Amino acid sequence: xxxxxxxxxxxxxxxxxxxxxxxxxxxxxxxxxxxxxxxxxxxxxxxxxxxxxxxxxxxxxxxxxxxxxxxxxxxxxxxxxxxxxxxxxxxxxxxxxxxxxxxxxxxxxxxxxxxxxxxxxxxxxxxxxxxxxxxxxxxxxxxxxxxxxxxxxxxxxxxxxxxxxxxxxxxxxxxxxxxxxxxxxxxxxxxxxxxxxxxxxxxxxxxxxxxxxxxxxxxxxxxxxxxxxxxxxxxxxxxxxxxxxxxxxxxxxxxxxxxxxxxxxxxxxxxxxxxxxxxxxxxxxxxxxxxxxxxxxxxxxxxxxxxxxxxxxxxxxxxxxxxxxxxxxxxxxxxxxxxxxxx
Numbered sequence: 221x222x223x224x225x226x227x228x229x230x231x232x233x234x235x236x237x238x239x240x241x242x243x244x245x246x247x248x249x250x251x252x253x254x255x256x257x258x259x260x261x262x263x264x265x266x267x268x269x270x271x272x273x274x275x276x277x278x279x280x281x282x283x284x285x286x287x288x289x290x291x292x293x294x295x296x297x298x299x300x301x302x303x304x305x306x307x308x309x310x311x312x313x314x315x316x317x318x319x320x321x322x323x324x325x326x327x328x329x330x331x332x333x334x335x336x337x338x339x340x341x342x343x344x345x346x347x348x349x350x351x352x353x354x355x356x357x358x359x360x361x362x363x364x365x366x367x368x369x370x371x372x373x374x375x376x377x378x379x380x381x382x383x384x385x386x387x388x389x390x391x392x393x394x395x396x397x398x399x400x401x402x403x404x405x406x407x408x409x410x411x412x413x414x415x416x417x418x419x420x421x422x423x424x425x426x427x428x429x430x431x432x433x434x435x436x437x438x439x440x441x442x443x444x445x446x447x448x449x450x451x452x453x454x455x456x457x458x459x460x461x462x463x464x465x466x467x468x469x470x471x472x473x474x475x476x477x478x479x480x481x482x483x484x485x486x487x488x489x490x491x492x493x494x495x496x497x498x499x500x501x502x503x504x505x506x507x508x509x510x511x512x513x514x515x516x517x518x519x520x521x522x523x524x525x526x527x528x529x530x531x532x533x534x535x536x537x538x539x540x541x542x543x544x545x546x547x548x549x550x551x552x553x554x555x556x557x558x559x560x561x562x563x
Contacts (some may be wrong), residue, residue: 236264239323240533242311244540252314270480270492286424287315287535288336288344288365292320292372292414293445296475297508299347302371305528306345313536315342324413324445324563326352336347343535346378350415363549366538367427368529372415373550379538382531385552386416390423390470392557396518397468397502398431400493402562404470404502405436409450409478411443417472418457420504424470436465448516451479459487466501474507474519481513481562483519491515492561498562504555516563 226232229247233240238261246261252263264270287310292297303319309456310317318339322329327348336344343366348358350372358377361367397404406424408417428435440454452500458464460514471477480501484491489498492515503510506521530551538546 222558223519226268228537229540230533231472232268232270234320235268236261238264238469238505241309244536245312245314249554251312254380278316282344283316284342286336286339286341287317288332288339288341288346289317289319290322290332290336290346290348291319291320292329292347293324294310294348296445298505300370301508302522302524302528305524309529309532313532322349324369328353330357333357336359337364342366343363345370345531345535348374348377349413350374352413353376357462366535366541368531368535368538374415376548379546379548380534381548382527382534383416383551383552384522384527385554386419387423387505388425388552388554390420390427392501392520393470393504393554394424394427394431395555396559397470397500397563401500402466402468403428403431404500405435405438405464405466407438407440407451407455407464408472408473409442409447409454409476410439412445412472412475413445420472425427438464438469447473447475448479448482451476452482453479455480455483456486459483461490464499467498469502471501471503474503474517476506477501477503477511477517478507478509478521479563481515481517485514493563502563506558510558511560513562514525518560518563519558521553521558523553523556 226235229243232334233243242253250258289303289306291303293299305315321330322332326349345368347370360377369381371383373381426433438458442450471480471551481491484499490496491501502518504520506519510517510519
């Protein structure tokens with residue numbers, strides 16, 4: 221007796237145990253997957269009595285096999301790392317990713333979306349600039365093209381948001397630092413361009429107050445994406461002026477922390493744990509070079525693979541949606557603490 225009939229490609233992938241991108245690739249071209257995989261899919265089709273909506277698939281083909289990927293700054297290693305994951309998964313699903321950088325500029329972000337419109341993408345994955353984005357322009361684009369946001373959320377834009385849980389980033393680092401030494405002050409920019417910074421600011425206050433501690437801040441000038449330089453110059457001034465309220469510093473992101481480490485070194489201050497160390501420094505993101513700083517940086521890590529794969533899977537489901545667009549969803553993936561020599 222056959223199992224209950226499967227009605228969507230997402231359900232078919234889950235019940236057959238075959239990845240969603242591979243299933244999608246098979247339906248676009250059965251010869252594009254390995255013989256053994258094709259045999260598994262065809263056996264599952266028979267067992268689960270699933271037949272894809274050919275009309276919907278043909279409608280999607282009237283567009284292209286292009287998927288737009290828009291990030292704030294491609295030279296930022298965080299976006300390079302997650303874009304690499306997204307690119308690999310899109311190609312595996314039979315799509316052509318088109319990667320565009322906004323270079324920290326709202327006008328460039330809008331121009332990138334107009335460029336994508338001319339290419340008739342099947343869908344778009346976008347990490348928006350955030351507070352400086354033209355929200356009306358992004359909303360107009362998302363009304364025409366299936367869109368999923370990642371990393372930075374803007375309420376109401378696109379069909380879904382997938383990102384990291386900033387509260388878990390802060391909770392993990394504050395908990396470790398408080399258990400192992402002096403409670404941390406928070407090192408941040410006065411006008412950060414990324415909206416995640418505001419979420420981390422609020423999460424730090426909550427984490428300290430939950431422990432009966434007073435939140436303390438070192439706020440530095442800067443509003444651009446040049447985080448390392450801003451972090452170095454701001455930390456150098458704070459060290460020179462003896463403005464650090466604690467010998468333990470939690471930086472809002474790893475790129476600021478890299479600048480802080482450079483300033484500490486220039487001032488002759490040893491960072492780390494143990495005798496002879498003047499400061500402990502921790503941060504958030506697990507920037508790809510964080511393990512190679514001196515000392516190596518303790519940080520709360522993004523799950524790059526999970527954010528990238530969930531983003532692609534969500535967009536593929538949206539592209540192949542049979543019926544009206546689903547209600548907007550938000551998915552937050554928790555951080556993982558990575559202990560290194562800096563704290």
